[in-house]
Amino acid sequence: MTTSAAPLDLLLLPTWLVPVEPAGVVLKEHGLGIRDGCIAFIGPRAAALKLEAKEVRELPGMLLSPGLINAHGHAAMSLFRGLADDLPLMTWLEKHIWPAEAKWVDEAFVRDGTNLAIAEQLKGGITCFCDMYFYPKVASDCVHNSGMRAQIAMPILDFPIPGASSADEALRQAIELFGDLKHHPRIKIAFGPHAPYTVSDANLEKIRVVAEELDATIHMHVHETAFEVQQAVEQTGERPLARLGRLGLLGPRFQAVHMTQISEDDLALLVESNTSVIHCPESNLKLASGFCPVERLWQAGVNVAIGTDGAASNNDLDLLGETRTAAMLAKAVAGSATALDAHRALRMATLNGARAMGLESQIGSLEVGKAADMVAFDLSGLAQQPIYDPVSQLIYATGRDCVKHLWVAGKPLLDDRQLTRMDEQQLTATAIAWGQRISGHSE
Template sequence: MPAQSQHPVDTLIFARWIIPVAPNCTPLTEHALAIRNGEICALLPAAEAEHLEAKEILRLNNHVLMPGLINAHGHAAMSLFRGMADDKALYTWLNDHIWPAEGRWVDAAFVRDGCELAIAEMLRSGTTTFSDMYFFPEAAATVIRKAGIRAQLSFPIFDFPCAWGSGPDDYLRKGLALRDELKHSKLITVAFGPHAPYTVGDDTMQRVATLAAEADAAIQIHLHETQQEIDDAVAQTGKRPIQRLAELGLLGPKTQCVHLAALNDEDIKTLASYGCHAVHCPESNMKLASGFSPVEKMRKAGINIAIGSDGAASNNDLDLFSEMRSAALLGKIVAGDACALPDHYALTMATLNGAKALGIDHLVGSLEVGKQADLIAVDLSDVEQQPVYNPVSQLVYTNISRQVRYSWIMGRKVLDNGELTTLDRRDIIARAEIWRSRISGE
C-alpha cells in the first residue's frame, strides 16, 4: 500500500471478505478498500483503514467485495426478443426466426430500448463491463454513456445488407467513424466484429485484418460454433475455419474467438500459437445444442478464456454468475474430471480473464491499487448461502446474482442497495412491454 495521503478518500468500504482476484482469489478478511478519483487508492487491513478520512463509509459486514463481472460477448438489444423463439436448432433459430424479426423490427430505437433493458439486467446481476456485437452501435453508445457502464462495441460486419447497412464498405465506414467519435471515451472501446466465417468472405476478412492492425484494434468473431459450420467450411474450401482465418491474417493477440464449441487438438494448438482469446458462452451453446467447448484443454494450452452470456434471445438471461456456474459444471463433464475448472478459475474467467480478452486488464478485472474502481458487493447473509466455508465457492456454485447489492464503475455508484442509480427500472419495463405488444401483433 502506498503512503497514506492527507486528503480524504471518496469512498471507504469495509467488507467481511475482499476477493482481489490478482494475484489470486484467496479472500482477504478484516480488510477495507478505498476509492479516490475513480481509482482504487488503498487495499489495507481494517484496523489501518479506520484512520482514513472518507466522504462516504460503507460497512458491509456480510458481503463479499470483488471486481465487477465482465461479460465478454453478447447482443444486448436482442433482450427484446427474449423467449420469442425457444427450443430451435441454431440455423433454424437464425434463418427462420431471428433474422426475419431483425429485418422487420430492428432500428435505432429498438437498439436503444433493448440495450437499456439489457444493461439494467446486467448491472443488477453484477456485470460492470460488457462486449456488444449488434446493429446500430452508435445508438448503443448513447445508452452506455447514460448508464455509466463500461463496454466494448464490436460493430458488425457481413458480406450482405442488414438493418444497419448495405454491405462491407458501409459497415466499415460507419464503424471507423464510431471509433473516431469514441476514441477519447473513458468507458467505451470500439472493435471490429466480422460476424462469422460463413457470413464474411475472404476479401472482407483480409480488409478487417489490415484495418484492425493499422488501428491497433480488437476483433471479435463467432468461430467454430457448431460442427456443421466446420463440415460446411471443409466441403466448400477444404479448410477448417480457424485454419482459413489464420491464413487470412485475422488471428492474433487481439482476436476474441466466441463459442469455440467444436475444436480438435490442432485448432487449440493454432489458437494458442497466435495468442487468441476464447470467449466461452456455455448456456447459449447448451440451449442451441451447438456443442461442448473443451475449456479445460484450452486452459492447459495456455489460452486466455473469458465468459460471455450471448444474447438473451438464445440464453434468456444475462446473468454472468449463472454462466460461471454452468462453465464450471460443464467443464468437469467435458473433461471427465471433477477437478477441472475449479471455482477460483471460473471466477477469474468472469473478471480478470475477461479484462485481458478485451485488452483492458491494465484498468479493471482485479482489485489492485491504481486500477479503476469497477467493483461489486454481494450479500452472503441469506439462507441460500449458509454456511459460508469458502466465499469463492458460494459465488460460483450457488444462485447468487440476486444478492448483488452495490456496484461501482470508475468509483461511481451505479447500484445502491439493489437499486439502479442511473436508469429508471419502471420506465425500462414499460418500454419493453410496448415492444412485446408490437412484435406479437397485439
Template sequence: MEAIDTLIHARWVIPVEPAGTVLEDFSLAVRDGRIVDLLPAAAARARYQAATVVELPEHALIPGLVNAHTHAAMSLFRGLADDLPLMEWLGKHIWPAESRWVRAEFVRDGTLLAVAEMLRGGTTCFNDMYFFPDEAAFAATQAHIRAVVGLILIDFPTAWAGNAEDYLHKGLEVHDQLRHNPLLHTAFAPHAPYTVSDAPLERVSVLAEELDIPVHMHVHETAHEVQQSLAERGERPLARLHRLGLVSPRLLAVHMTQVEEEDLRLLAEAGASVAHCPESNLKLASGFCPVQRLADAGINVALGTDGAASNNDLDLLGEMRTAALLAKGVAGDATAVSAADALRMATLNGARALGLEEEIGSLVPGKAADAVAVRLSDLETEPVYHPLSQLVYANVRDRVSDVWVAGRHVLKEGVLTTLDAPALVARAREWGRRIGAANSGR
C-alpha cells in the same frame, strides 16, 4: 488522515489477483474513480477520511464482472423463438425479426434494458456485437457501464449498412466518435466465417492492426459450421482466419465448441482468446467448448452470456456456475475449472481478452474502481466455509446489492441509480406487444 472519495469495508474481499485469494475484513479505498488502496479494515479506518463510507459486513466484494460476448439489444427478442437448433433459430425466426424490427430506436431501448439487467447482476463491462453500435454506445453512456462496442460486419445488407464497405466506413466513424470516452472502447465485430467473405476480413486484419483494437467473432460455434467450411473451402474456419491474418492476440473467438489439436495450436501460438458461452451453447445444442483443454494449452478463456434471445438471461454469476460444472463433466475431472478459475474467467480473463487487463478485472491499486458487493448471509448461502466457492456454487444474482463503475455507485442497495427501471419495463412491454402481435400473425 488522507482524504478519499469512498471507503468500502467488506466482510471478504476477493481481488482475483493473486489467484484464489480471499481477504477477510478488508477495505477498498477509492479516489477519482480509481483504487488507491486495498488494506485491512482497521488500518483503513485509521488512515483514510472518506466522503462516503460503505459498510458491507455480510458481503463479498469482487471485481466488476466482464461479459465477453453479448448482443445486448436482442433482449427485446427474449423468448421469441425457443427450443430450436441454431440455424433454424437464426434463419426462420431471428433474422426475419431483425429485418422487420431492428432500427436505431430498437437498439437503444434493447441495450438500455440489457445494461440494466447486467448492472443488477454485477456486470460492469460488456463486449457487444450488434447493429447500430452508436446507439449501444449511447445506452452504455446513459447507464454509466463500461462497454466494448462492436463494429459489426456482415456480407448482406441491413438497416445499419448496405455492404461491407459501408459497414466498415460507419464502424470507423463510431470508433472515432468514441475514442476519447474512458468507459467506451471498440472492437471489430465480423459476425462469423460463414457470413463474411475473404476481402472484408482481410481489410479488418489490417485495420485492427492499425487501430490496435480487438476482433470479436463467432468461430466454430457448431459442427455444421466446420463441416460446411470443409466442404466449400477445404479448410476449417479457424485455419481460414489464420490464412487471412486474423488469428492473433487481438482475436476473441466466441464459442469454439469444435476444437481439434491444430485449433489449439493456432490459438495458443497466436495468443488469441476464447469467449465461452456455456448456457447459450447448451440451449441451442451447439456443442461443448473444451475449456480445461484450452486452459491447459495456455489459451485465455473468458466468459460471456451471448444474447438474451438465446440464453435467455444476461446473468454472468449464473454463467460462472454453469461454466464450472459443465467443464467438469466435459473433462471428466472434478478438479477442472475451479471456483477461482470460473471467477477469473468472468473478470480478469475477460478484461485480458478485450485488451483492458491493465484497467479492470481485479481489485488492484491503480486500476479503475469497478467493484461488486454480493451478500452471502442468506439462508441459501449459509454456512460460509469458503466464500469464493460459495460465490460460484451457491449464489444467485439477486444477492448483488451494490455495484460501482469507475467509482460511481450505479447500483445502491439493489436500486439502479442511473436508469429508471419501471420506465425500461414499460418500454420492453410495448415492444413485446408490437413484436408479439406481428409474430403471431406470421
C-alpha cells in the same frame, strides 16, 4: 499503500475482499479505498479506519469482487427474449431471428433493447459487457448515459444489415465511431465480422488491415457448431479457424466466440497466436451447438473469458449463473471434478474478460491503481450458510439476486439493489410495449 494524504472519496469495509489477482486469495476484514474513480488503498481494516474518507460504508456479510465482465452478447436482442425457443441454431437464425430483425430493428429498437440489457446486467453484478449488434452508435450512447463500461463491436457481413447497406459501409461506420470514441474512458469500439460463413476473405482482409492500423480488437463467432466446421471443410478443404489464421486475423486482439469444435491443430493455432476464446455455455447448451473444452484450453494456456450471448438464445444476461454453468460443464466435459474450480471460474468472469479486450491493466481485478469497477455480493442469507470458502459459495450457491451494490469507475450504479441512473419501471413498460407490437397484440 495509499499514495497521498488527500482524503478517500469512499472507503468500503466488506467481510471478504476477493482481488482475483493474485489468484486464489480471499482477504478477510480488509478495506478498499477509492479516490478519483480508482482504487487507492487495499489493506487491513485497522489500517483502513485510520485513513480519512469522505464516506465510509460497512458491508457486513458481503463479498467484494471485481465487477463481472460479460464478454459476448447482443444487448438489443433482449427485446426478442423468448421469441423463438427450442430450435437449432441455423433454423433459429434463418427462419425466425433474421426475419424478425429485418422487420423490427431500427434505432429505437436498439436504444430500448440496449437500455433493458444494461439495466439487467447492472442488477446482476456486471460492470462491463461486449456487445455486437446493429446501430452501434445508438448502443454507445446508451452505454455512455448509463455509466457502464463496454466494448461495442460493429457487425460486418457480406450482405446489407440494419443501418448499413454493405460491408464497406459498415466498416466505414466502425472506423468513424472508433475515431469519435477513442478517448472515451468507458467505451471501446471493436470490429465484429459476424462469422466465417457470412464474411468473405476480401472483407476479412480489409478488417484485418484496419484493425491492425488502429490497434483495435476483432470480435467474431467462430466454430459455433460442428455443422459450420464440416460445411467449411467440405466446401474449401479448410477449417474456419485455420482460414482466419492464414488471413492473419488471429492474435491477442482477436476474440473467438463459442469455439465448441477444437482439434489439436486448432488448439495449437490458438496457443501460438495468443487468441482469446469467449465461452458461452448456456447458449451453446440451449441451441445444442456443442461444448467448448474449457479445461483443455486453460491447461494449454489459452485465455478463456465468458459471455452470456444474447437474451434471445440464453434467455437471460446472468453472468453469475453462466459462470456456475461453465464450472459444472467444464467438469463434465473434462471428466474431472477438479476442472475449473470456483476461483478460476471467477477469474474467467472478470480478469480473463478484461484480458480478451486488452483492458487488463485497467479492470478485471482489485488492485491499487486500477479503475474501481466492483460488485458487492450479499452472502448473509440462509442459502449461503455455513461459509467455508466464500468464493465457492458465490459460484455454486448464490444467485444474481444477491448483488447488493455495484460501482463503475467508483460511481455507484446500483445501491442496495436499486439502479441509481435508470428507471426500472419505465424500462419494463417499454419492453412490454415492444413485446406486444412484435407479437401483433398491440392496440
